Amino acid sequence: MTAITSTQLADGRELIYFDDDAAGAASRRSQADTVDHRPLPARGEPGEVRFDALTDEWVAVAAHRQSRTHLPPADQCPICPTTTNNPSEIPAPDYDVVVFENRFPSLGPALGSIPDNPQWGTTGPAYGRCEVVSFTPDHTGSFSGLSEVRARTVIEAWAHRTEALSAMKGIKQVFPFENRGADIGVTLHHPHGQIYAYPYVTPRAGVLGAAARKFYDAADGRETLTGSLLRSEREDGSRMVLEGANFSAYVPFAARWPLEIHLVPHRQVPDLAALSGEEKDELAHVYLDLLKRLDTLYPTPTPYISAWHQAPLDDLLRPAGYLHLQLTSPRRAADKLKYLAGSEAAMGAFINDTTPELVAERLRAVGTRPSSLNHTPEGVPA
Known part of the structure; x- marks a missing residue:
């Protein structure tokens, strides 16, 4: 405790x-x-x-x-x-x-x-x-x-x-x-x-929230957008990274980043505070699993942003909200980064240099190999 x-x-x-x-x-x-x-x-x-x-x-x-x-x-x-x-x-x-x-x-x-x-x-x-x-x-x-x-x-x-x-x-x-x-x-x-x-x-939560609310209203509250996407990805299987009893992770169909993984609970909850003890226990395991996979892809640590999307405290958006993690990295190769230049930075129109299916396949494969943990961050002496 x-x-x-x-x-x-x-x-x-x-x-x-x-x-x-x-x-x-x-x-x-x-x-x-x-x-x-x-x-x-x-x-x-x-x-x-x-x-x-x-x-x-x-x-x-x-x-x-x-x-x-x-x-x-x-x-x-x-x-x-x-x-x-x-x-x-x-x-x-x-x-x-x-x-x-x-x-x-x-x-x-x-x-x-x-x-x-x-x-x-x-x-x-x-x-x-x-x-x-x-x-x-x-x-x-x-x-x-x-x-x-x-x-x-x-x-x-x-x-x-x-x-x-x-x-x-x-x-x-x-x-x-x-x-x-x-x-x-x-x-x-x-x-x-x-x-x-x-x-x-x-702004980002507003866009996600509006899309979720539109789907939720069209479904008369019977299904959420994130839940529907999770179900579709699990049925398709080609972009799945791992599946647990309470959480699953996949590379989204229209991933924006060279490395992008969504980790989603199987039960709709608005935020981390709403998870049960059992769900938190599994989350500790699967989240570490995902991060270790990223650290196994290349010889050096992979930079990333780990973003927990929680339902806004808004009466309109919260009912359709669905906790999920978006884990993203600009790393597109061992020695290359994806920079947000004209199209992405100015227009918000992403162009991905990788395919989600290939990225998911690689992430599944590295789960079977020993990972190089506890890297010293780049630029920091051991």
Whole structure:
């Protein structure tokens, strides 16, 4: 059973320890270990959101993030456990999984509602919340090298934070994600992810939500779009990567990215918080399986974005919403990346350099070979 301990950092930000088990938490930390003694400055005001009337979308402006920590040396990592020479964001000398409010948030720290009925020139505070999720106290390695027990603790942290953030004032969407690899643009090498709680439904979630709602209404609520796609992919079989009792993974029929996998629960749930204990247990196993397959495709770690699509907190979109993971990578060969150039970046019209069927075949095949785990991230000395 995961043990959860909440505390505060010196500037008032919330920090939560998620331990693999209660006994381990009791033996690892004393109350004194959770006290942050750093002389931190007071937290700043949120940035702003501006309404783009041309696209009917909100854009967050967070100029204060220009000074955020960027690829520090290992002995100055801000999410390693605190030492005498490195008083980090984690006061304890050891931990399993930690979630804390980002010191340089794109959204927040204030909460509230952004303006209704915006038009050209409409602005508002960038309400919301941004949190960091450290998967392990170890500075090197990656999620794929975690034990199933530790992966299960991370999933419990995602579910806990999804439920808590969804209940906060003004929040419309909760998005857990991980950027892995320098080619993706990470600013910390330490294995970690993030959770954004937005004060609006994001453009991508809006597009997915509208398509899901249209299908749901046409089916009179008898079937969801994601559920229908999962059923079709399982029946076809050519793009399936793995199938479990509660989750299945496939390369989508119209994949945009050279490497793209969707991991979908067999039961419709809106978010991670709604998964049962049994489903979370299997998710820890199949998610590690997928990440290990990516790390086996090539001699070096594959950069990726792991994006958990959860139903927006919107009365219209949520009934048709369906939790699923979209795991994507721009890597199209061992030494080549797919760059979003004119067609993709300007027009949003993707052109894929691979075929989904061949990618699925390769991912199925590597599941039978030993994987090279715990790669040291590129550019980081072992």
